[in-house]
Amino acid sequence: MVTKVLFVCMGNICRSPTAEGVFRQMVSQRGLSDAFEIDSAGTHDYHLGHAPDVRSQAHAKAKGYDISGLRSRLITEEDMRYFDRVLVMDDRNHERVHALSPVDERGKIQLLTEYCVTLKADQVPDPYYGGDAGFARVMAIIEDACHGLLDALTKPAS
Secondary structure, eight states: OOEEEEEEESSSSSHHHHHHHHHHHHHHHTTOGGGEEEEEEESSOTTTTOOOOHHHHHHHHHTTOOOTTOOOOBOOHHHHHHOSEEEESSHHHHHHHHHHSOGGGGGGEEEGGGGOSSSOOSSOOOOTTSOHHHHHHHHHHHHHHHHHHHHHHHSOOO
């Protein structure tokens, strides 16, 4: 069975493509690429078709992740039916995705930070208007949460 995971932020150029790239590589490193389908999307159409923000790309590359080939897209109602897990970056994205979702699909929406293992974070902050430190913080939170997410999704059923 393939587990389908969608990461969602506002414009799909900073946080969610970073999470997609990080999670995709973690899955690959564990030899589980055939067990997952991974994507990202945004709740706003500000940057449709654009590559991730160059600052996000730089921070990802510095940590060994290549997200340069990803392109921004808008989340759809069909995504809510298709994906098994929809992981949003903050409360605003949660509200937007919840409003777009069919009632019977809302249970699959979660904050990515629910999976943080070592860091205390209730949301992945939007680094877009900030400096370098914000992008570094986002990377740290995403890596921590993606480790926890992958462990949770691959834990044997008890």
